[in-house]
Amino acid sequence: MTAAVISQPAQPHQPAAAGGGLMRRLNVGTAVAGGVILGLIGWLVAHSLLQDDDHGSDQVVLVTLTCWAVGFMIGIGAFNGPIGWALGRDLRREDELFLAGKDQGISRYFRFTTDHKVVGIQYLVVTMVLFALGGTLAMLIRTNLISPHSHFLNPQTYNAIVGLHGLIMIVATIIMVTGPFGNFIMPIMIGARDMAFPRLNALSLWLIVAAIPTLLSAAVLGGIPTGWVGYAPLADQAPPGMDSYSVFIIIFAVSSAVAGANITTTVLTMRARGMSWNRTPIFVYGTVASVGLAIPAFPMFMASQILLQVDRTQGGQFFVASGGGSPWLYANLFWLMGHPEVYVILIPALAALMELTPVFSRKPLFSFNAAVISIAGIVGLSVMVWAHHMYASGWAPDLNGPFMLTTEMISVPTGLLFLVILGTVWRGRVWTTVPMMATYAMLWNFIIGGVTGIYLSDVPADYALHGSMFVTAHFHYTLMGAGLTGAIGALAYWFPKMTGRMMNERAGYISFWLVQIGFNVTFMGMFAVGLAGQPRRVVTYAHLFATGNLVSTIGAYTIGIGMLVLLYAVISSWRHGDRAPANPWGGKTLEWTVPNPIPLENFEVMPVVTSDFYGYGEEPSTGADGEDAREPVHAGAPAGPAAAVVAAAPVEGEL
Amino acid sequence: MIVGGVAAVAITGFVLSTAGATPGLLKATVNGTADTAQGQLPHAFLNLATYPDSEAGEHGADGGAHPDWVSYGPTSNFEVPAHSLVTITIDQYDGGETITNPFFAKVRGTVDGTMTVDGKTMTEADPDAIGHTFTIHALPTNQDPLFVSVPLPAVSDDAPEVEGTDYPAPHVVTFSFITGGKGEYVWNCEFPCGDGYYAKFGGPMSTQGYMSGNINVV
Numbered sequence: 001m002t003a004a005v006i007s008q009p010a011q012p013h014q015p016a017a018a019g020g021g022l023m024r025r026l027n028v029g030t031a032v033a034g035g036v037i038l039g040l041i042g043w044l045v046a047h048s049l050l051q052d053d054d055h056g057s058d059q060v061v062l063v064t065l066t067c068w069a070v071g072f073m074i075g076i077g078a079f080n081g082p083i084g085w086a087l088g089r090d091l092r093r094e095d096e097l098f099l100a101g102k103d104q105g106i107s108r109y110f111r112f113t114t115d116h117k118v119v120g121i122q123y124l125v126v127t128m129v130l131f132a133l134g135g136t137l138a139m140l141i142r143t144n145l146i147s148p149h150s151h152f153l154n155p156q157t158y159n160a161i162v163g164l165h166g167l168i169m170i171v172a173t174i175i176m177v178t179g180p181f182g183n184f185i186m187p188i189m190i191g192a193r194d195m196a197f198p199r200l201n202a203l204s205l206w207l208i209v210a211a212i213p214t215l216l217s218a219a220v221l222g223g224i225p226t227g228w229v230g231y232a233p234l235a236d237q238a239p240p241g242m243d244s245y246s247v248f249i250i251i252f253a254v255s256s257a258v259a260g261a262n263i264t265t266t267v268l269t270m271r272a273r274g275m276s277w278n279r280t281p282i283f284v285y286g287t288v289a290s291v292g293l294a295i296p297a298f299p300m301f302m303a304s305q306i307l308l309q310v311d312r313t314q315g316g317q318f319f320v321a322s323g324g325g326s327p328w329l330y331a332n333l334f335w336l337m338g339h340p341e342v343y344v345i346l347i348p349a350l351a352a353l354m355e356l357t358p359v360f361s362r363k364p365l366f367s368f369n370a371a372v373i374s375i376a377g378i379v380g381l382s383v384m385v386w387a388h389h390m391y392a393s394g395w396a397p398d399l400n401g402p403f404m405l406t407t408e409m410i411s412v413p414t415g416l417l418f419l420v421i422l423g424t425v426w427r428g429r430v431w432t433t434v435p436m437m438a439t440y441a442m443l444w445n446f447i448i449g450g451v452t453g454i455y456l457s458d459v460p461a462d463y464a465l466h467g468s469m470f471v472t473a474h475f476h477y478t479l480m481g482a483g484l485t486g487a488i489g490a491l492a493y494w495f496p497k498m499t500g501r502m503m504n505e506r507a508g509y510i511s512f513w514l515v516q517i518g519f520n521v522t523f524m525g526m527f528a529v530g531l532a533g534q535p536r537r538v539v540t541y542a543h544l545f546a547t548g549n550l551v552s553t554i555g556a557y558t559i560g561i562g563m564l565v566l567l568y569a570v571i572s573s574w575r576h577g578d579r580a581p582a583n584p585w586g587g588k589t590l591e592w593t594v595p596n597p598i599p600l601e602n603f604e605v606m607p608v609v610t611s612d613f614y615g616y617g618e619e620p621s622t623g624a625d626g627e628d629a630r631e632p633v634h635a636g637a638p639a640g641p642a643a644a645v646v647a648a649a650p651v652e653g654e655l
Numbered sequence: 656m657i658v659g660g661v662a663a664v665a666i667t668g669f670v671l672s673t674a675g676a677t678p679g680l681l682k683a684t685v686n687g688t689a690d691t692a693q694g695q696l697p698h699a700f701l702n703l704a705t706y707p708d709s710e711a712g713e714h715g716a717d718g719g720a721h722p723d724w725v726s727y728g729p730t731s732n733f734e735v736p737a738h739s740l741v742t743i744t745i746d747q748y749d750g751g752e753t754i755t756n757p758f759f760a761k762v763r764g765t766v767d768g769t770m771t772v773d774g775k776t777m778t779e780a781d782p783d784a785i786g787h788t789f790t791i792h793a794l795p796t797n798q799d800p801l802f803v804s805v806p807l808p809a810v811s812d813d814a815p816e817v818e819g820t821d822y823p824a825p826h827v828v829t830f831s832f833i834t835g836g837k838g839e840y841v842w843n844c845e846f847p848c849g850d851g852y853y854a855k856f857g858g859p860m861s862t863q864g865y866m867s868g869n870i871n872v873v
Binding site for chain 1: 656657660661663664667668671672797839849851852853854856857858860861862863
């Protein structure tokens with residue numbers, strides 16, 4: 001596959017080819033129509049042929065959901081390229097420009113568009129939709145737990161909501177940084193004109209869009225009673241909602257593999273001339289580390305779901321002990337994905353904060369090499385800690401000690417990342433903005449999440465705390481307190497570049513404080529009831545936990561309001577915010593050298609990098625107009641200083 | 656927009672909280688008092704049944720969404736008075752086989768540790784011919800403990816159907832227990848009977864309104 005639009009230097013204002021054909025009429029509407037039609041056909045055929053089978057209901061659901069996904073992808077145009085090749089045709093340049101969304105206005109966001117900036121925005125919107133769904137479910141969970149016997153939700157509905165909330169939020173946090181910013185920002189940051197495989201880029205996005213309805217279908221198919229982990233053998237016994245879970249995971253794993261290969265290839269082969277590894281921005285390291293971990297991790301999860309589907313639809317016994325299978329097989333496959341996945345989420349979020357902290361501290365990133373080595377250390381160790389989730393399961397108790405050791409070891413490189421950020425802020429000329437406040441919040445939250453993680457890595461302590469609300473509070477402190485906070489910081493930082501508008505600062509501050517105060521209230525209360533013994537995933541609880549749960553629910557409502565304020569800030573600023581200059585923060589990385597709006601092919605001339613991007617203390621911190629870069633550059637000002645970059649002459653066939 | 660967001664969450668919650676298929680509630684009938692080891696207590700009665708399908712209970716004559724699932728009837732949510740003697744009579748119409756866990760073949764937690772089956776007093780059932788159990792558990796909350804478990808003997812596979820019905824003559828199982836203070840308890844069948852599901856713990860065993868439900872002591 002060749003890059004669709006990046007193989008030539010920029011040719012601004014070249015009109016897209018007129019005319020059309022079916023390919024040019026495909027969009028999300030035709031995708032939904034294709035999914036519904038093929039899904040309906042699949043259901044009719046499967047229902048007539050398979051319903052009487054012992055596993056008929058599961059087979060029907062599997063066939064229907066698979067047909068939906070295939071129909072959706074056909075309808076969005078994902079298979080146009082392969083079909084064209086099969087017919088002996090490759091895309092013409094005007095086709096490639098059409099695919100890149102050239103001159104299509106807002107409609108390009110509803111198509112199979114290959115421009116990485118469009119895909120980045122699409123990822124951002126999908127992530128926000130997922131957070132809205134998962135957050136709504138969180139509000140319902142906390143409402144049910146507002147008192148010991150609230151009866152707000154019946155037990156089955158509660159179980160279904162807990163499972164859906166967990167899985168939706170996990171997926172949202174996995175894509176929240178590498179999706180929007182890894183696609184929009186990262187290629188520009190390395191000086192590329194697009195991703196290595198633009199069509200695969202669009203494919204990864206639309207696979208997730210196709211998969212979301214399959215997951216939501218679980219709500220009307222009996223729910224996911226297993227929690228987000230989908231543990232067998234309960235998953236073998238669960239209603240057809242479990243088939244929705246499996247199909248969703250399988251599609252998502254394909255999407256993440258495609259995205260991972262694309263991002264990795266892009267960074268390895270398309271960095272600007274002069275961008276050696278020690279001049280590559282730390283965010284790029286974080287993105288590559290994240291997808292590099294995901295590439296081996298998610299196939300494990302996919303394999304577990306394929307085996308589960310063999311159990312559920314064909315009478316297999318992979319996870320059924322009475323049939324010679326092993327539930328521990330599922331647990332191992334799951335956590336072989338599950339713990340690396342924590343770092344798939346965390347590393348890019350921390351890397352984004354490491355990227356923006358030097359900008360707002362006006363200092364170089366403290367110990368760049370230590371940061372890179374720490375990321376590499378976390379990546380290496382994160383695949384050797386999975387069984388700490390299984391201390392209490394009875395699997396290989398002799399390995400509890402070694403897994404305790406590796407788990408505690410991973411706190412060392414993680415701690416180093418803390419020191420990198422603290423060292424960067426130390427004695428800096430800190431410009432306290434919403435992105436920078438996200439850094440502060442992450443430091444506070446991740447200390448709590450990290451320290452409680454060390455407690456849980458300890459086998460005796462874990463035996464006492466396993467399965468309690470303490471665990472729930474711990475992982476929310478890491479994934480939300482650190483991960484999501486980092487993603488929000490990244491959004492506030494790159495919002496001007498992605499939208500061309502400045503984000504409403506006042507609303508950003510209000511949202512920040514509401515979310516952070518609400519977050520700490522919610523999960524401190526959860527730590528308290530967890531330490532007192534409240535188990536996870538229960539619809540009712542003892543009266544002695546009532547106060548802690550009431551506090552947590554009040555905190556959760558505060559988070560919810562704060563998130564709505566953030567949503568308001570994003571949408572209103574996107575539509576009506578002040579126009580952003582090219583480099584409002586005085587950043588030095590390459591994305592701040594391109595104008596707003598960013599040209600289709602990003603760079604008029606390909607940049608050449610002559611030093612690293614963190615030399616903030618090595619020269620006057622001035623904006624492009626000579627003003628102190630601690631103040632925003634006025635709208636309309638030229639791009640700020642990218643002192644490490646010199647513009648090169650157009651390079652024909654550079655990429 | 657923020658108010659709209661809060662409203663959207665609230666509406667979603669309201670719909671979900673009311674849309675769940677919560678089974679109907681059957682209240683015990685109090686009829687006089689009874690002399691017990693704890694003195695004279697109100698005497699409450701419940702009449703239940705277990706069926707080999709779902710066509711005789713609250714799911715309707717067509718069996719609802721899962722007509723071939725075994726079920727309790729007339730519902731699976733019950734309400735009984737606190738500090739009372741509760742007598743439950745179950746018409747057991749279903750067949751059976753060897754129970755998975757013999758612990759549940761014995762009568763536990765009833766008055767005198769006994770039940771009557773077709774008028775005959777028993778302390779246990781034949782573990783090789785049990786259809787279901789009726790087992791009450793306490794939730795881990797601050798309420799009086801309550802554990803009652805009664806095996807329901809299986810109806811013979813070759814028993815003829817009673818004329819005018821789709822079922823054979825049932826075994827009539829009666830037992831009594833004494834409730835403590837107010838509380839919320841769950842009950843379920845402890846003999847996995849979700850045919851077609853692994854270990855038979857899925858389907859009717861894990862869905863409200865079939866082989867599990869709630870008992871509220873009020």
